[in-house]
Amino acid sequence: MKIxxxxxxxxxxxxxxLALFPVIGIPLNWLNYLFSFFIILALANMWNxxxxxxxxxxxxxxxxxxLAGYTMAIGTWVGVPFxxxxxxxxxxxxxxxxxxxxxxxxxxxxxxxxxxxxxxxALKAWFNFWRPVGNEYQGMGAGYSVTGxxxxxxxxxxxxxxxxxxxxxxxxxxxxxSRLGLGLTAIRDNENTAASSGVNIFRLKLSSxxxxxxxxxxxxxxxxxxxxRINPTGGFSISWLLLPLMATVIGxxxxxxxxxxxxxxxxxxxxxxxxxxxxxxxxxxxxxxxxVVVMPRGIAGLLRQVGxxxxxxxxxxxxxxxIHKNLK
Amino acid sequence: MPVPVLCDTIQRSRKVTxxxxxxxxxDRVNKRFGGIVAVKDMTFExxxxxxxxxxxxxxxxxxxLLNLIAGVYHPDSGRVIFxxxxxxRCAPHKICHLxxxxxxxxxxxxxxxxxxxxxxxxxxxxxxxxxxxxLDEILDLVDLSKQKGTIAGDLATxxxxxxxxxxxxxxxxxxxxxxxxxxxxxxxEIPRILDITRQVRKMGKTIxxxxxxxxxMVEAVDRIVVMDKGEKIAEGTPGEVMEDEKVLAxxxx
Numbered sequence: 001m002k003i004x005x006x007x008x009x010x011x012x013x014x015x016x017x018l019a020l021f022p023v024i025g026i027p028l029n030w031l032n033y034l035f036s037f038f039i040i041l042a043l044a045n046m047w048n049x050x051x052x053x054x055x056x057x058x059x060x061x062x063x064x065x066x067l068a069g070y071t072m073a074i075g076t077w078v079g080v081p082f083x084x085x086x087x088x089x090x091x092x093x094x095x096x097x098x099x100x101x102x103x104x105x106x107x108x109x110x111x112x113x114x115x116x117x118x119x120x121x122a123l124k125a126w127f128n129f130w131r132p133v134g135n136e137y138q139g140m141g142a143g144y145s146v147t148g149x150x151x152x153x154x155x156x157x158x159x160x161x162x163x164x165x166x167x168x169x170x171x172x173x174x175x176x177x178s179r180l181g182l183g184l185t186a187i188r189d190n191e192n193t194a195a196s197s198g199v200n201i202f203r204l205k206l207s208s209x210x211x212x213x214x215x216x217x218x219x220x221x222x223x224x225x226x227x228x229r230i231n232p233t234g235g236f237s238i239s240w241l242l243l244p245l246m247a248t249v250i251g252x253x254x255x256x257x258x259x260x261x262x263x264x265x266x267x268x269x270x271x272x273x274x275x276x277x278x279x280x281x282x283x284x285x286x287x288x289x290x291x292v293v294v295m296p297r298g299i300a301g302l303l304r305q306v307g308x309x310x311x312x313x314x315x316x317x318x319x320x321x322x323i324h325k326n327l328k
Numbered sequence: 329m330p331v332p333v334l335c336d337t338i339q340r341s342r343k344v345t346x347x348x349x350x351x352x353x354x355d356r357v358n359k360r361f362g363g364i365v366a367v368k369d370m371t372f373e374x375x376x377x378x379x380x381x382x383x384x385x386x387x388x389x390x391x392x393l394l395n396l397i398a399g400v401y402h403p404d405s406g407r408v409i410f411x412x413x414x415x416x417r418c419a420p421h422k423i424c425h426l427x428x429x430x431x432x433x434x435x436x437x438x439x440x441x442x443x444x445x446x447x448x449x450x451x452x453x454x455x456x457x458x459x460x461x462x463l464d465e466i467l468d469l470v471d472l473s474k475q476k477g478t479i480a481g482d483l484a485t486x487x488x489x490x491x492x493x494x495x496x497x498x499x500x501x502x503x504x505x506x507x508x509x510x511x512x513x514x515x516x517e518i519p520r521i522l523d524i525t526r527q528v529r530k531m532g533k534t535i536x537x538x539x540x541x542x543x544x545m546v547e548a549v550d551r552i553v554v555m556d557k558g559e560k561i562a563e564g565t566p567g568e569v570m571e572d573e574k575v576l577a578x579x580x581x
Contacts, residue, residue, distance in 0.1 A: 183453055192436060197495060
C-alpha cells in the first residue's frame with residue numbers, strides 16, 4: 001500500500017496551517033486547547049512506541065516529565081536560558097532512563113510495569129526534600145517557578161508544542177520503516193524468538209526507551225514553560241501517565257493513527273469535563289473500560305476492522321493517478 | 329593434528345570440507361533445575377555436514393540440551409564449543425550471530441507480523457553482513473510462498489512448524505537445531521518433511537534433530553544420540569542404537 005506524495009503534501013499543508021494559527025489571530029482558547037493536544041499527542045506517541053511497538057508497558061512517563069521539568073526550572077534559577085533547559089531536561093530524562101534500564105529490563109511484562117511505576121514516587125519523595133538552589137520552602141513545598149519566561153507568549157509555546165508533536169509523529173513513522181522498528185515489533189511479539197533470531201533485546205529496548213524518555217521529557221518541559229511552576233506533586237503526578245495511556249488505549253495501541261485520535265479525544269474530554277472535578281476522573285475511567293471491553297484495539301483498530309480506510313485510500317490513489325497522468 | 333576416525337556417515341555427505349574439527353562439541357555439560365538434574369555429564373560431538381538425531385523418552389532432557397546449546401540456559405558446569413569458540417556463556421543473540429539457529433517445539437512466531445516479516449527479522453538481525461540469499465527461496469522450500477502475506481498468528485499448526493524452520497534458515501546458520509519438526513504432522517506429510525530436511529542438508533547445514541517420529545529419525549539422520557534422565561545412554565547409527573539394550577530398556581522398561 002504505497003500512498004506517496006499526496007499524503008506527504010497533505011501533512012505538510014496541515015503543519016503549515018497549524019503553524020500559522022497564532023499569526024492569523026485565532027481565539028486564544030483554541031491555542032490553549034491545541035497546545036494541550038500537541039503535548040498529549042507527543043506523550044501518547046512515545047507511550048505507543050513503548051507499549052504498542054516494543055511491548056514495554058512503561059508506567060513512568062511522569063518520572064521523565066518531572067525530571068525534565070525540574071531540570072529546566074532549576075536551570076533558569078542559575079542563569080541557563082529555558083531553551084537550553086528544554087534540551088538539558090530531556091537529556092536528564094534520557095540519562096535517568098539509561099540508569100534504570102538495566103534493573104527494569106530484567107523484569108518482563110507486568111513486573112516491568114510495576115517496577116517502573118515505583119520510580120516516579122521515589123523521585124517525588126526525593127524532590128520534596130532536595131532543594132539545590134533558592135531558599136528553603138519558598139512558595140509551596142519544594143516547588144520552583146520557572147524564571148525568565150515572562151516574555152514567552154502563548155504563540156511561542158504553541159509553536160514549541162507543535163514542533164515536538166510533529167517530531168514525535170515523524171519519529172514513529174521513521175522508526176517503523178527502519179530496521180529498528182522491525183526488531184522492536186519482533187520483541188513485542190515474542191522476546192525469546194527475537195533473541196534466538198539474533199535480535200539484541202537489551203540494546204533495542206534501550207533505544208526505544210531512550211528515545212521515548214527524551215521526547216517525553218522535552219514535551220513535559222515545554223508544558224512547564226507554558227505553566228511556569230513545578231512542584232513534586234504536579235511534576236511527578238500520575239496524570240502525566242494517565243493522559244498518554246488513555247490516549248493510546250482509546251485511540252488504538254500499536255497503530256500509527258491511534259495516538260492522534262486518542263489525544264484528540266482525551267484533550268476534548270479534559271476541557272469538557274474540566275468543571276466537574278472528581279467526576280471527570282470517574283467518567284474518563286468508565287470510557288476507558290468501555291473502550292477496552294468493546295474495542296480492544298482501540299478506535300483505530302475498529303476503523304480498520306470495518307474497512308473505513310479503504311474508500312479514502314482508494315480515492316487518494318485515484319487522485320494520485322490522475323495527477324501523475326496530467327503531469328506527464 | 330590427530331586424525332579422527334572417518335565414520336562412513338561423514339564420507340557419505342559431500343559438502344564436508346573440514347574433517348578434523350567438530351562443528352559443535354558438548355563437553356561434560358550439567359544442568360539442574362532445583363533438585364532435578366535435567367542434563368548430566370553430557371558429552372557429544374557433531375561433525376560438519378552431519379545430521380545427528382537426539383532421541384529419548386519424555387523428560388530425557390533433549391530440549392534442555394538444545395536450550396543449553398542455543399544459550400537460553402547456561403550450564404552449571406561443562407563447556408559448549410562451536411567452531412572452536414567457547415559459547416558456554418554467550419547470550420542467545422550472540423550464538424545466533426555465530427551461526428546456530430533453532431526452532432521451537434511449540435511454534436513461537438512473531439504473531440502479529442506477516443510471514444514475510446517473520447523471516448525479515450531473522451535475516452536482518454540474524455545473518456552475517458554480506459550474506460546473500462533469497463527469502464523467497466526459503467519460503468518455497470518450506471511451502472509457505474503462498475502465505476507470505478498472511479499474519480503469522482493466522483497460520484495453521486503445520487504451517488507454523490514450517491515457519492519455525494524457515495525463520496531458522498533465514499539467519500543463514502551453520503548449525504541448525506530442529507526441535508520436533510514432524511510432531512503433529514499426519515502420516516502423509518512426513519515424506520515432505522524428510523524431503524525438506526534433505527534439502528536443508530544439501531545447503532551444507534549441519535543439523536541436530538530432536539524427533540519422536542521414528543520414520544523421520546531413521547531416514548534422516550546419520551547418527552543418533554540417545555538420552556535418558558539427562559544422561560547419554562547410547563550413541564551410534566540408527567541400526568546400532570535400535571538394538572542397544574539400554575535404549576530398549578529406557579523405552580520399554
